Amino acid sequence: MIKKTLSILLFLIAVLQTAVKSETIHVSTRETELVLQTAQNGRLYQLYLGARLSKPEEYANLTATMKARSDGQAWEVYPVSGTETYFEPAFGIRHNDGNPATVLTYVSHDQRKISDDVTETVITMKDVLYPVQVKLYYRAYSRDNVIESWTEISHKEKRAVNINRYASSILYWKRSSYFLTEFSGDWAKEANMSTTPLSFGKKVVDTKLGARANMHVSPFFTVGLGDTPREQEGQVLMGTLGWTGNFSFTFEVDNEHNLRVVSGINPYASDYTLEPGKVFTTPAFIFTLSNEGVGKGSRDLHRWARSYQLKDGKGDRLTLLNNWESTAFNFNETSLDSLTAEAKYLGVDMFLLDDGWFGNKYPRHSDTQGLGDWAPTKDKLPNGVPALVKAATRNGVKFGIWIEPEMVSPKSELFEQHPDWVVLLPNREHYYFRNQLVLDLSNPAVQDHVFGVVDHLMTENPQLAYLKWDCNSPLTNIYSPYLKDRQNNFYVEYVRGLYKVLDRIKVKYPDLPMMLCSGGGGRTDYEGLRYFTEFWCSDNTDPVERLFIQWGYSQFFPSKSMAAHVTSWNHDASIKFRVDVAMQCKLGFDINVKELRPEEQAFCRSAVATYNRVKNTNFNGDQYRLVSPYEGNHTALMYVSESREQALLYAYDVYPRFGEMLLAVRCQGLDPRQKYRVKEINLMPGVQPEEAFNGSKVYSGDYLMKVGLEVFTTKKLHSRVLELEVVK
Numbered sequence: 001m002i003k004k005t006l007s008i009l010l011f012l013i014a015v016l017q018t019a020v021k022s023e024t025i026h027v028s029t030r031e032t033e034l035v036l037q038t039a040q041n042g043r044l045y046q047l048y049l050g051a052r053l054s055k056p057e058e059y060a061n062l063t064a065t066m067k068a069r070s071d072g073q074a075w076e077v078y079p080v081s082g083t084e085t086y087f088e089p090a091f092g093i094r095h096n097d098g099n100p101a102t103v104l105t106y107v108s109h110d111q112r113k114i115s116d117d118v119t120e121t122v123i124t125m126k127d128v129l130y131p132v133q134v135k136l137y138y139r140a141y142s143r144d145n146v147i148e149s150w151t152e153i154s155h156k157e158k159r160a161v162n163i164n165r166y167a168s169s170i171l172y173w174k175r176s177s178y179f180l181t182e183f184s185g186d187w188a189k190e191a192n193m194s195t196t197p198l199s200f201g202k203k204v205v206d207t208k209l210g211a212r213a214n215m216h217v218s219p220f221f222t223v224g225l226g227d228t229p230r231e232q233e234g235q236v237l238m239g240t241l242g243w244t245g246n247f248s249f250t251f252e253v254d255n256e257h258n259l260r261v262v263s264g265i266n267p268y269a270s271d272y273t274l275e276p277g278k279v280f281t282t283p284a285f286i287f288t289l290s291n292e293g294v295g296k297g298s299r300d301l302h303r304w305a306r307s308y309q310l311k312d313g314k315g316d317r318l319t320l321l322n323n324w325e326s327t328a329f330n331f332n333e334t335s336l337d338s339l340t341a342e343a344k345y346l347g348v349d350m351f352l353l354d355d356g357w358f359g360n361k362y363p364r365h366s367d368t369q370g371l372g373d374w375a376p377t378k379d380k381l382p383n384g385v386p387a388l389v390k391a392a393t394r395n396g397v398k399f400g401i402w403i404e405p406e407m408v409s410p411k412s413e414l415f416e417q418h419p420d421w422v423v424l425l426p427n428r429e430h431y432y433f434r435n436q437l438v439l440d441l442s443n444p445a446v447q448d449h450v451f452g453v454v455d456h457l458m459t460e461n462p463q464l465a466y467l468k469w470d471c472n473s474p475l476t477n478i479y480s481p482y483l484k485d486r487q488n489n490f491y492v493e494y495v496r497g498l499y500k501v502l503d504r505i506k507v508k509y510p511d512l513p514m515m516l517c518s519g520g521g522g523r524t525d526y527e528g529l530r531y532f533t534e535f536w537c538s539d540n541t542d543p544v545e546r547l548f549i550q551w552g553y554s555q556f557f558p559s560k561s562m563a564a565h566v567t568s569w570n571h572d573a574s575i576k577f578r579v580d581v582a583m584q585c586k587l588g589f590d591i592n593v594k595e596l597r598p599e600e601q602a603f604c605r606s607a608v609a610t611y612n613r614v615k616n617t618n619f620n621g622d623q624y625r626l627v628s629p630y631e632g633n634h635t636a637l638m639y640v641s642e643s644r645e646q647a648l649l650y651a652y653d654v655y656p657r658f659g660e661m662l663l664a665v666r667c668q669g670l671d672p673r674q675k676y677r678v679k680e681i682n683l684m685p686g687v688q689p690e691e692a693f694n695g696s697k698v699y700s701g702d703y704l705m706k707v708g709l710e711v712f713t714t715k716k717l718h719s720r721v722l723e724l725e726v727v728k
Contacts, residue, residue, distance in 0.1 A: 092165035191552030210475025242527030329356035372414030400466025441497030664708035670701035
């Protein structure tokens with residue numbers, strides 16, 4: 001009888017709570033409006049997501065479309081499993097009594113200005129039968145037309161609950177057609193773009209690799225709403241997840257041709273055990289809705305990243321000379337001293353020492369041993385890292401160093417001393433990726449060790465200017481000795497442990513530039529880039545392949561975040577072509593300078609000086625992708641400064657056919673009223689300005705954008721860099 005009375009009371013409470021006036025919530029940027037509204041059942045639904053209406057009063061007309069239906073078709077903002085949701089849920093839970101469902105009803109919402117340009121909306125929802133609370137967060141960046149969405153989940157049940165779905169975001173559309181562009185590949189062929197139509201059913205883009213999570217697929221996507229994604233026109237959704245681990249994007253077209261996009265941590269093997277009173281915070285889903293094609297969306301994301309997300313997003317970047325391609329593991333103090341002198345000769349800012357400088361019981365002479373033993377190899381470097389820093393300083397350049405502190409070689413002193421620190425199955429044959437294993441970052445002792453690797457280097461060498469942080473192995477042999485009976489929490493806790501280490505480094509060494517490397521592009525997410533100034537796009541430095549790789553990454557990341565090095569890959573390409581490709585991004589060299597011919601050395605020195613002169617346009621200007629490498633034998637892109645007074649146009653002839661028709665390249669982003677002087681820069685020694693592209697001519701911005709420039713040729717592996725400046 002008491003149970004029955006209690007059930008009736010709870011039902012009446014639920015009715016009273018939901019019998020309130022409808023609440024409408026607006027999340028707005030300058031161009032985009034997300035409208036949410038409660039229904040009579042007290043639950044929250046997406047009413048509209050699209051271009052902002054010019055007359056705010058007309059949003060009221062949308063209310064007529066609200067259907068508080070109970071057949072699973074309504075656009076619920078955070079649908080749960082176990083109820084009437086027919087399609088992919090955002091949230092799943094198992095309560096203490098075994099009940100596998102929860103119903104979230106609206107409680108309240110709050111909006112506050114973080115700055116003149118940024119507004120945060122927090123919506124609180126609860127289950128009236130169980131003490132479970134979900135808070136939805138939306139942070140809108142008005143000028144940049146970017147919205148972040150994430151979730152906080154908590155409860156006050158007597159014991160831990162199990163959450164098996166915990167999406168960061170779910171968004172809805174109804175269009176005639178949908179087209180998904182995804183970015184996939186493998187080591188040395190990252191961020192390959194492919195576009196496919198979305199029809200009835202589900203398309204899932206996800207990863208289960210853990211540490212080196214993005215090795216096969218990148219954590220970002222573009223959806224063409226109504227048509228295939230195009231560069232300059234059409235409506236597109238561009239989304240990415242800020243999470244340096246397993247992610248999942250589900251694109252589901254239902255029986256009424258609605259599209260649901262569910263984004264968040266991959267719940268694979270991660271039904272998380274959440275203790276009472278603890279808060280589970282999901283990573284941010286970051287998206288922009290562009291009504292002017294992918295190019296506009298990219299520029300908005302680039303500008304947002306430089307202002308709010310990328311470490312030192314407004315700052316400069318260091319040019320460098322790396323030793324890996326010229327020496328690999330074979331070097332000593334004398335040879336490195338010579339290389340720092342070469343760095344000075346080139347005119348770059350820094351010399352970067354790569355893998356192979358550590359280990360004594362198991363010297364790092366190959367990738368088979370020594371990883372984890374971060375003492376300099378005495379035979380190679382008898383005076384340690386301090387001597388290398390001093391030598392670089394003496395030669396007039398900064399010094400940076402490579403580390404891979406999350407990993408360990410089975411053949412290492414660290415593994416011998418702390419086998420319990422390693423992610424390793426206790427009772428099965430071990431699998432080694434690149435002859436190494438992964439340290440268990442869910443363990444606070446391991447976090448202290450990894451932080452200590454950096455802290456010792458920086459304490460011993462205060463002038464150390466740069467860290468290249470590598471991560472070559474995905475998670476394998478998946479068992480955490482530290483978590484014991486909470487193995488289902490491991491994938492999440494590993495990433496959180498990584499962030500705890502990086503937070504400590506950022507607090508103690510806030511101005512330290514770091515490259516996020518992961519066997520190439522194995523880590524390319526915006527949460528990771530809160531701690532890193534740049535990422536390594538790929539170990540593949542063939543300039544032809546890099547044109548495609550850089551094109552793919554440029555969809556979401558600004559040029560200053562993308563490290564590109566000039567190497568000896570593809571000897572068919574001239575040194576000029578290789579440099580011109582790398583100059584699109586953050587320039588570095590990984591080449592034996594002494595093997596270059598005198599005129600090639602002179603060109604590289606001149607190119608570094610040219611790059612330093614114009615790089616601000618690259619780094620902080622708007623990027624316009626003009627001709628795609630996917631569409632023919634040529635490619636071109638340009639950067640335009642914020643003032644529109646300077647611009648750089650990069651044009652590449654890859655493998656043109658004999659006698660093929662060449663089309664002019666029309667510029668974008670210029671001021672049509674201004675006059676621009678156009679001249680070719682980055683010329684090989686001996687080429688006179690009058691021999692270069694059209695000498696130095698003046699055109700109106702209007703002409704350059706409507707008629708364009710005939711920059712392409714039929715020469716194989718040929719490149720041009722044009723500088724455009726307003727004539728005062």
